[in-house]
Amino acid sequence: MDETESVELPIDGVLDLHTFRPAEVRELIPVYLEECRKRGIFAVRIVHGKGKGELRRTVHSILSRLPEVAAFRLAGEDAGGWGATLVELRRHN
Numbered sequence: 001m002d003e004t005e006s007v008e009l010p011i012d013g014v015l016d017l018h019t020f021r022p023a024e025v026r027e028l029i030p031v032y033l034e035e036c037r038k039r040g041i042f043a044v045r046i047v048h049g050k051g052k053g054e055l056r057r058t059v060h061s062i063l064s065r066l067p068e069v070a071a072f073r074l075a076g077e078d079a080g081g082w083g084a085t086l087v088e089l090r091r092h093n
Contacts, residue, residue: 011035016047017055025055029062033089037068042089045075050083059085 009015015032017025029046036044048055063072068090075084 011039011041013041013043014045014047017059018047018049022055022058025058026062029059030066033066033068033087037089037091042091044087044089045079045084046087047080047084050081053082056082056085063087 009032011032013036015029017028020028033044036042046059048059050056060072063069063085069087070090071088072085074082075086079086
């Protein structure tokens with residue numbers, strides 16, 4: 001994909017990072033979460049995969065710095081286990 005090409009993502013509360021390069025994640029996550037808030041979605045699941053945990057650590061680092069994130073935790077087994085993170089967004093900053 002060309003770097004200037006944009007991808008249309010469904011804003012449905014589930015962000016699957018498998019199709020993105022790690023360099024894209026830092027910009028993608030804040031934008032996606034803000035779009036969720038605009039649509040009244042305050043519970044988001046970010047699928048980062050299990051692997052070696054590098055992407056999970058990156059995701060958690062990003063989330064810990066965003067003021068709109070009220071809380072986050074690894075998903076239960078029914079929602080991807082440690083291959084996904086559940087995010088609770090603040091309703092207002």
